[in-house]
Amino acid sequence: MALWFLRGLRRGVVTTGYPARSDDSAARLPTPPxxxxxxxxxxxxxxxxxxxxxxxxxxxxxxxxxxxGACTACGRCxxxxxxxxxxxxxxxxxxxxxxxxxxxxxxxxxxxx
Amino acid sequence: MTDGDPALSSQQDQPGxxxxxxxxxxxxxxxxxRQLSERIARQFGxxxxxxxxxxxxxxxxxxxxxLLAAPHYDLNRLGFFFTPAPxxxxxxxxxxxxxRAFDVxxxxxxxxMPGPKIVVAxxxxxxxxxxxxxxxxxxxxxxxxxxxxxxPGCPPSPLALLQGLLVAVDRLAEKVGGLSFAADETxxxxx
Numbered sequence: 001m002a003l004w005f006l007r008g009l010r011r012g013v014v015t016t017g018y019p020a021r022s023d024d025s026a027a028r029l030p031t032p033p034x035x036x037x038x039x040x041x042x043x044x045x046x047x048x049x050x051x052x053x054x055x056x057x058x059x060x061x062x063x064x065x066x067x068x069g070a071c072t073a074c075g076r077c078x079x080x081x082x083x084x085x086x087x088x089x090x091x092x093x094x095x096x097x098x099x100x101x102x103x104x105x106x107x108x109x110x111x112x113x
Numbered sequence: 114m115t116d117g118d119p120a121l122s123s124q125q126d127q128p129g130x131x132x133x134x135x136x137x138x139x140x141x142x143x144x145x146x147r148q149l150s151e152r153i154a155r156q157f158g159x160x161x162x163x164x165x166x167x168x169x170x171x172x173x174x175x176x177x178x179x180l181l182a183a184p185h186y187d188l189n190r191l192g193f194f195f196t197p198a199p200x201x202x203x204x205x206x207x208x209x210x211x212x213r214a215f216d217v218x219x220x221x222x223x224x225x226m227p228g229p230k231i232v233v234a235x236x237x238x239x240x241x242x243x244x245x246x247x248x249x250x251x252x253x254x255x256x257x258x259x260x261x262x263x264x265p266g267c268p269p270s271p272l273a274l275l276q277g278l279l280v281a282v283d284r285l286a287e288k289v290g291g292l293s294f295a296a297d298e299t300x301x302x303x304x
Contacts, residue, residue: 014184014185015184015185015186015187015190016185016186016187016272018186018272018275018276019191019275019276019279019284019285023272025272026270026271026272026273029270032265032294033294034294034295034296035294035295035296036295036296037295037296054237054242054243054267055242055245056242066294067242068265068289068294069237069240069241069242069263069265070237070240070241070242070243070265071237071242071265071267072237072242072243072267073266073267074267086296088292088294090288090289090292090294091266091269091270091272091273091276092272092273092276092288092289093264093265093266093269093273093276093288093289094262094263094264094265094273094276094277094280094281094287094288094289095262095263095265095280095287095289095290096261096262096263096280096287096290097263097290098240098241098255098260098263100287100289100290101240101263101265101289103292103293103294103295105293105294105295106295
């Protein structure tokens with residue numbers, strides 16, 4: 001206890017300075033994926049939609065609709081189509097409107113049917 | 114207790130008494146609404162008391178919410194405090210997919226809070242991601258309570274929750290609205 005107290009005094013505080021200073025510790029946790037439009041056509045998008053367990057993905061013609069609010073950052077889309085998705089590293093995701101969390105990602109047109 | 118009963122019975126007569134989700138509905142009331150939200154932000158700019166409400170969550174969100182009080186995050190330094198009573202709370206943090214059996218309790222909790230009040234939907238379940246509406250769950254907190262701020266994540270990390278709380282009291286700007294979640298091609302080429 002006394003040792004901890006002295007060490008604490010020497011090292012300073014353990015508390016994050018988050019709102020004032022950036023803290024990337026949360027970015028190393030699972031984060032929702034960012035998709036590469038260049039690697040996505042209709043068939044790969046359909047594979048992503050089929051593999052998503054929380055219904056965060058759906059395809060509307062040549063657009064992949066990604067609901068960040070529904071995403072659980074499970075990483076299955078990254079495994080299903082390698083190169084199409086990678087962790088975004090974004091954790092500051094709070095939104096004042098539900099619609100702000102729905103992202104529309106354009107697909108490659110010429111590769112589609 | 115007796116004064117609470119008429120309000121409750123009138124609520125049960127008309128289901129869905131609280132207005133639906135505060136989405137991006139345009140209208141002539143927008144300017145007045147913005148003024149009101151600025152006033153509320155001023156009022157909430159000081160210390161703020163949080164009541165958590167578990168509507169069928171798996172408790173992962175609760176675990177992260179508990180971590181907010183840990184020394185590393187220490188939300189008390191920002192003026193946030195947890196309170197066990199909704200009557201003392203300014204902000205309601207709702208987790209879980211809103212189990213139908215919890216309707217009355219959720220409405221009573223919301224009604225018990227003094228105004229002005231903020232509702233924060235926390236976690237993918239509360240945002241309508243994991244569970245679809247069925248006989249047991251509404252699937253989204255917005256079906257029952259008017260949600261002001263949405264915090265995604267399964268579960269959201271304590272820093273994400275902290276950012277959500279600061280967005281809720283307007284001390285931090287929302288960031289996710291400007292993100293595309295499409296990887297930047299120029300960045301890819303540079304690598």
